[in-house]
Amino acid sequence: MSPVLNVGVVGTGIFAKDRHLPSYQEMPENFKVVAAFNRTKSKATEFAKLAGLPDSKVYDNIEEILNDKDVDYIDALLPVQFNVDTVKKAIAANKPIILEKPIAANMKQAREMVKLAESTPLPIGIGENWLYLNCIDEAKRHLERIGPIVAFTHNSTGPFVSNNKYLATAWRQNPEHIGGFLSDGGVHQLALVTDLVGEFESVSALTSQVRKESGTDDIAFATVKIRNSNIIGTFTYGSAFGASEKSVWLKIYGVNGSIIVDVSNKNEPVVKVRVGSFAETASEEEVHKVPFDESFGVNAEFLNFYEAVAKKDKTLLKSTPKVVFHHLACVAAFLESSSKSGDHVKVETL
Ligand SMILES: NC(=O)c1ccc[n+]([C@@H]2O[C@H](COP(=O)([O-])OP(=O)(O)OC[C@H]3O[C@@H](n4cnc5c(N)ncnc54)[C@H](OP(=O)(O)O)[C@@H]3O)[C@@H](O)[C@H]2O)c1
Known part of the structure; x- marks a missing residue:
């Protein structure tokens, strides 16, 4: 039987609540949201209620969620100027990560993102659901x-x-x-x-x-x-x-x-x-x-990321930094x- 992957959500704003969480909840055989972190903690607490998380899984900083052994991968929904730094931290913590689009805030960062993704066997995905x-x-x-x-x-x-x-x-x-x-x-x-x-x-x-x-x-x-x-x-x-x-x-x-x-x-x-x-x-x-x-492609995007993480094979990923670099x-x-x-x-x- 395929494993259920435990997801740690970073950035529990509008799209995390309105689309990512419902998508995960629609596919319980594949995913379980197990932890959350948000800069403004009250929003993470609200998200945790919807996700059914205990208070102990609402973290105060990104390091705590990255070091949580229960978390199989990070799903980050931040203003995209933070994407590169967030990926660096995920790679250092040996966690796969999917980040929301666009790939980065500018072409210099986009190039850096592609290099980071190439530097690791971990799947690094960009959420381009279209x-x-x-x-x-x-x-x-x-x-x-x-x-x-x-x-x-x-x-x-x-x-x-x-x-x-x-x-x-x-x-x-x-x-x-x-x-x-x-x-x-x-x-x-x-x-x-x-x-x-x-x-x-x-x-x-x-x-x-x-x-x-x-x-x-x-x-x-x-x-x-x-x-x-x-x-x-x-x-x-x-x-x-x-x-x-x-x-x-x-x-x-x-x-x-x-x-x-x-x-x-x-x-x-x-x-x-x-x-x-x-x-x-x-x-x-x-x-x-x-x-x-x-879900307008989000469920399929998550299932594609699931395959890459579960099989530990980043080549299975469709929306890689290398592919979506072109769009920016x-x-x-x-x-x-x-x-x-x-x-x-x-x-x-x-
Ligand atoms: N694929 C799609 O169709 C789609 C649709 C919508 C959004 N998105 C993407 O989803 C991501 C989030 O967008 P959103 O619409 O949900 O916006 P949002 O509600 O503003 O969420 C952004 C989150 O990032 C946090 N944040 C902001 N500045 C931060 C900082 N300096 N340090 C750490 N955290 C910070 C915010 O925390 P606070 O609560 O403290 O402000 C908030 O939780 C973006 O990358 C966006 O492009 C994708």
Whole structure:
């Protein structure tokens, strides 16, 4: 029988309470939350009540939770400028760790994170749950049918939500992470797009700040060339607009058809396919519904991390620092290009 892994949660804020804990509780055959630490202890105590933890498992500092022999791995949900230091401490304590996205606050730290992950046999995961969306698997089933990909367009836009609880966090309003919301949210869309279309080689982008509450630029419009290919495309991102429908989709154009991956409605993601080389031979649009996943990839992400930890094999991990480095590198390239009035710039590689 597979073991139940004991999880120590570091940073018991909104996402820990609203998503990570419910996901662990939905999979009791794999996971048990056994300890918690948070800078403000009252929030860890509140989290402990929900998780059914005794007071003795609510710690006063990160060292105590790292040294708890009952803890098999650490799940850290902190402002991402703390990711590198937290990983260093986890490696020193010989504990695997999964950290929330983006990989780090800037490219220097992102590079350091990749090196740290390479320096240890311990699984080091970055929680990029969009890499685990069912709609990606569904779209991949049809990619060959549309022939060689030649272009794509991605749109993730929506109205500004003024009472958004995530926006209210001080570290988002005064971001130390590059691009603020462009990296906080944008790495998700970049995971979806690059997993299906390929890595971005170079970009020409303009970014701008629409809302003062965002703390920095909050919209990006880019044209893109895909690495080692002739594929070109566009990437549009921003939830800082006035009234507008929430619209999140990727359209992939091939020489023999097209695919739309539409996640505008998280409860009903859909993959639409048209096949045919010409207007005259085009098939009817096929609509492939994707199974509803309330966790939006988080459960699958945890199960992937479970495999790597239980089998002590970090090569089983999908969302490694090496893979997700690229997503932050794209945001960095958007910002660099915009600072040069939209000049085409290379996306940093490892
Ligand atoms: N994958 C997703 O879809 C998704 C969605 C939301 C969030 N996230 C990620 O989850 C993480 C947490 O985000 P959140 O929305 O839950 O924010 P949050 O509620 O503000 O949680 C952040 C936690 O970090 C702690 N913290 C802040 N500054 C600290 C410091 N200087 N030293 C130690 N601890 C500190 C906070 O402690 P205090 O209680 O003392 O402030 C809080 O518990 C972030 O990395 C975010 O990117 C991911």
